[in-house]
Amino acid sequence: MSTSTSTKPMREQVEEYINNLQDQIVLAFEKLDPNAPPFKRDSWVRAQGGTGCSCVFAAPPNDGAVSQHESVLEKAGINISIVHGRLPPSAIRQMRADHNSMPLPDRPDGLPFFAAGISLVVHPRNPHAPTVHANYRYFEITEPESPDADDVTDEKEKSPQEVLAWWFGGGSDLTPSYLYEEDAVHFHSTLQRACDQHGPQLYPTFKKWCDEYFYIPHRQETRGIGGLFFDDLNSGTHVRLPATLPNSDVLVKRPSTPEDIFTFVRALGDAFVPSYLPILSIRHNLPYTPHQRRWQLIRRGRYVEFNLVYDRGTKFGLMTPGARIESILMSLPETARWEYMSELGEEGTEEGRLMAVLREPREWV
Amino acid sequence: MSTSTSTKPMREQVEEYINNLQDQIVLAFEKLDPNAPPFKRDSWVRAQGGTGCSCVFAAPPNDGAVSQHESVLEKAGINISIVHGRLPPSAIRQMRADHNSMPLPDRPDGLPFFAAGISLVVHPRNPHAPTVHANYRYFEITEPESPDADDVTDEKEKSPQEVLAWWFGGGSDLTPSYLYEEDAVHFHSTLQRACDQHGPQLYPTFKKWCDEYFYIPHRQETRGIGGLFFDDLNSGTHVRLPATLPNSDVLVKRPSTPEDIFTFVRALGDAFVPSYLPILSIRHNLPYTPHQRRWQLIRRGRYVEFNLVYDRGTKFGLMTPGARIESILMSLPETARWEYMSELGEEGTEEGRLMAVLREPREWV
Numbered sequence: 001m002s003t004s005t006s007t008k009p010m011r012e013q014v015e016e017y018i019n020n021l022q023d024q025i026v027l028a029f030e031k032l033d034p035n036a037p038p039f040k041r042d043s044w045v046r047a048q049g050g051t052g053c054s055c056v057f058a059a060p061p062n063d064g065a066v067s068q069h070e071s072v073l074e075k076a077g078i079n080i081s082i083v084h085g086r087l088p089p090s091a092i093r094q095m096r097a098d099h100n101s102m103p104l105p106d107r108p109d110g111l112p113f114f115a116a117g118i119s120l121v122v123h124p125r126n127p128h129a130p131t132v133h134a135n136y137r138y139f140e141i142t143e144p145e146s147p148d149a150d151d152v153t154d155e156k157e158k159s160p161q162e163v164l165a166w167w168f169g170g171g172s173d174l175t176p177s178y179l180y181e182e183d184a185v186h187f188h189s190t191l192q193r194a195c196d197q198h199g200p201q202l203y204p205t206f207k208k209w210c211d212e213y214f215y216i217p218h219r220q221e222t223r224g225i226g227g228l229f230f231d232d233l234n235s236g237t238h239v240r241l242p243a244t245l246p247n248s249d250v251l252v253k254r255p256s257t258p259e260d261i262f263t264f265v266r267a268l269g270d271a272f273v274p275s276y277l278p279i280l281s282i283r284h285n286l287p288y289t290p291h292q293r294r295w296q297l298i299r300r301g302r303y304v305e306f307n308l309v310y311d312r313g314t315k316f317g318l319m320t321p322g323a324r325i326e327s328i329l330m331s332l333p334e335t336a337r338w339e340y341m342s343e344l345g346e347e348g349t350e351e352g353r354l355m356a357v358l359r360e361p362r363e364w365v
Numbered sequence: 366m367s368t369s370t371s372t373k374p375m376r377e378q379v380e381e382y383i384n385n386l387q388d389q390i391v392l393a394f395e396k397l398d399p400n401a402p403p404f405k406r407d408s409w410v411r412a413q414g415g416t417g418c419s420c421v422f423a424a425p426p427n428d429g430a431v432s433q434h435e436s437v438l439e440k441a442g443i444n445i446s447i448v449h450g451r452l453p454p455s456a457i458r459q460m461r462a463d464h465n466s467m468p469l470p471d472r473p474d475g476l477p478f479f480a481a482g483i484s485l486v487v488h489p490r491n492p493h494a495p496t497v498h499a500n501y502r503y504f505e506i507t508e509p510e511s512p513d514a515d516d517v518t519d520e521k522e523k524s525p526q527e528v529l530a531w532w533f534g535g536g537s538d539l540t541p542s543y544l545y546e547e548d549a550v551h552f553h554s555t556l557q558r559a560c561d562q563h564g565p566q567l568y569p570t571f572k573k574w575c576d577e578y579f580y581i582p583h584r585q586e587t588r589g590i591g592g593l594f595f596d597d598l599n600s601g602t603h604v605r606l607p608a609t610l611p612n613s614d615v616l617v618k619r620p621s622t623p624e625d626i627f628t629f630v631r632a633l634g635d636a637f638v639p640s641y642l643p644i645l646s647i648r649h650n651l652p653y654t655p656h657q658r659r660w661q662l663i664r665r666g667r668y669v670e671f672n673l674v675y676d677r678g679t680k681f682g683l684m685t686p687g688a689r690i691e692s693i694l695m696s697l698p699e700t701a702r703w704e705y706m707s708e709l710g711e712e713g714t715e716e717g718r719l720m721a722v723l724r725e726p727r728e729w730v
Contacts, residue, residue: 042706056705061659077705218683218690294426301697308673309683318583318674325583330705332666338697340421340442341407 010166010258011082011114014138017262018080018118021136021269025078025120026055028273032281036071039078044324050083054327058334059125072284074125077330082116087141095141098312099232104141104165112161114140117170118269119313121331122276127177127296129283130224131303132276133331135313136170136269138262166258168265169231172272173210174279175224175303177296179354181364183279184225188364190275191228191268198264199254203365205240206230211361216306221358223306228268233261295344295351297337304336375531375623376447376479379503382627383445383483386501386634390443390485391420393638397646401436404443409689415448419692423699424490437649439490442695447481452506460506463677464597469506469530477526479505482535483634484678486696487641492542492661494648495589496668497641498696500678501535501634503627531623533630534596537637538575539644540589540668542661544719546729548644549590553729555640556593556633563629564619568730570605571595576726581671586723588671593633598626660709660716662702669701 008016026039039055046052057076087095088110096104104111117137124131142161174187188207195203210229215222230240235256237243244251255264307314317328345351373381391404404420411417422441452460453475461469469476482502489496507526539552553572560568575594579587595605600621602608609616620629672679682693710716 040705054705058705061704075703075705218688297700304669304701305673305694308670309680315674323583326706329670329703332703334702334704335662336669336701336703337699338440338694338701339426339699340405340419340423340440340695341691 033072049085052081054079075334076122078120084114127292128286130176134172141165167234171229173227177299194267194271300333300336398437414450417446419444440699441487443485449479492657493651495541499537506530532599536594538592542664559632559636665698665701
């Protein structure tokens with residue numbers, strides 16, 4: 001762990017970091033499967049302000065009957081976006097409700113925002129290899145620019161506006177179709193190690209939050225075997241992180257300054273490849289049956305249900321005019337399946353072993 | 366058209382009708398494909414009050430590599446439900462907002478409701494054959510029972526409570542993957558004929574409502590080529606149905622009494638088989654390519670997006686504790702597909718011909 005001593009504004013530091021992390025992750029997947037086509041790198045510009053880059057893997061569609069190299073991945077997207085603009089008053093009210101630690105003033109013209117993040121979803125082809133998702137983001141709301149700021153045409157020359165609110169959010173979680181306990185333990189342990197250097201309550205608090213967040217109420221099951229989820233992490237007290245030890249005044253160590261929180265988020269981002277690639281490297285080679293593939297596609301159906309019905313990021317994206325729908329929905333699997341009253345997943349089967357863990361989240365470390 | 370002179374309460378008449386209609390529709394599909402397995406008939410009881418019957422078609426999963434008879438249908442559900450219970454005050458407030466022609470009183474204990482309906486979705490296997498959906502429902506809200514009514518244990522002996530509000534809703538719409546204009550014309554003409562006997566404004570008004578309802582904002586396209594959609598149809602003035610001819614005091618003919626509206630809804634229910642089966646009978650036999658199958662699965666992905674993100678019935682069902690999830694989500698296709706930035710659907714292709722119609726709904730009759 002290195003303590004950053006950069007004097008650059010946080011938004012620039014975050015932008016630089018997610019750019020590098022995206023490269024590193026894409027290269028790791030490409031190295032694992034050198035015979036597969038490379039990721040497609042799509043840079044885009046947002047008309048309302050900002051840029052992004054979607055790195056997407058898709059196997060060529062099997063339109064003909066010709067047998068092909070079976071790629072390790074079926075569909076994957078590793079996306080970054082760095083956007084800015086103005087939040088209208090209605091969005092600020094919504095944001096105040098969702099992020100209640102932020103004292104945001106009402107302004108008739110709204111407030112400027114900046115958001116930078118990396119978001120990835122990887123769906124491997126082999127039913128023994130789990131789907132993984134990770135997302136790390138930084139959000140900032142600033143004072144409106146002074147009226148004459150528009151005269152300065154070069155963005156870089158504008159003096160930085162006062163930051164009214166800022167926070168980091170993110171997490172990573174694993175969604176297997178078949179339960180390999182050692183994979184769940186490896187994934188969680190790797191994340192726990194990345195957390196524990198920065199405070200003892202981070203892993204248990206954000207692990208629990210993850211189980212709660214990725215819950216599908218209408219199925220009464222979680223999407224997967226969890227990981228970490230957090231939001232609203234800034235210098236203030238956090239509604240979920242205990243400030244002191246139980247029944248004591250002793251403060252619990254946690255990252256509090258912007259730099260410390262960014263260092264913590266970098267530790268998690270850096271932990272992505274070691275948390276997941278070793279699992280994928282083993283599982284993608286296991287033989288599988290049509291029955292196992294069928295179960296995987298049913299589980300992908302549940303993934304679609306969660307993302308379209310409950311996921312806050314997806315819902316926010318779909319409601320945002322001018323949002324890049326192809327990037328938002330790249331999280332959806334290539335193929336999903338819905339069976340009426342499927343008999344798969346019953347107790348006493350391999351599929352049922354997974355279901356038991358999704359119905360009652362377990363402690364893995 | 367026969368004018369019903371029944372003296373039975375409307376709820377019993379509706380229950381009888383949808384029971385018969387379900388049988389008739391299931392038999393029509395079974396007759397079309399006698400070599401396919403029959404529909405699975407699942408009767409169920411709702412713990413909180415009511416019964417239902419889901420008739421579901423599913424082809425046996427192709428777990429082995431053995432080539433099978435290719436069934437006409439891939440997945441279909443033709444469901445009825447007759448449920449009753451008590452709407453809590455929060456649900457009444459929501460209902461008042463959604464159905465603003467109903468003057469519903471606030472009661473601390475809520476109000477009793479009754480709902481009976483038939484709901485069907487049919488996904489054929491052949492990409493040339495369109496998916497179809499239809500739904501007809503009757504809703505009633507009554508005065509709470511008098512406190513001593515609980516002593517009467519036989520439901521039939523209870524005196525009927527005063528109906529505070531009632532309405533019919535429903536419609537039917539077609540979702541092709543490939544555009545056959547003659548199919549769209551046949552489907553719409555059949556529905557139009559069923560409407561026109563009951564009033565000249567019914568088809569144009571409910572056709573327009575359908576195009577608006579089945580719109581997917583984040584894709585800027587409709588789910589399919591439309592049909593009919595209506596709600597809140599009762600004796601009162603209807604927010605969408607013009608009461609008089611333009612610039613005149615002449616009243617426009619429309620069904621207004623409960624019996625006339627039920628007769629109209631029966632005409633639409635009876636029109637389902639003639640509106641759809643002739644299309645399916647022709648299209649299910651056309652040869653198709655893997656490319657066309659792939660496009661069909663992409664379109665099914667859009668179907669999933671609409672149903673999970675926007676469909677009011679689905680969303681209401683998912684939020685309802687104790688709802689039968691398997692019946693609600695039987696509308697989802699067996700398989701759906703999501704491609705990042707798919708090149709399919711471009712102008713100048715057969716797929717693009719469909720897209721043009723989804724982006725700008727057309728008048729078909």
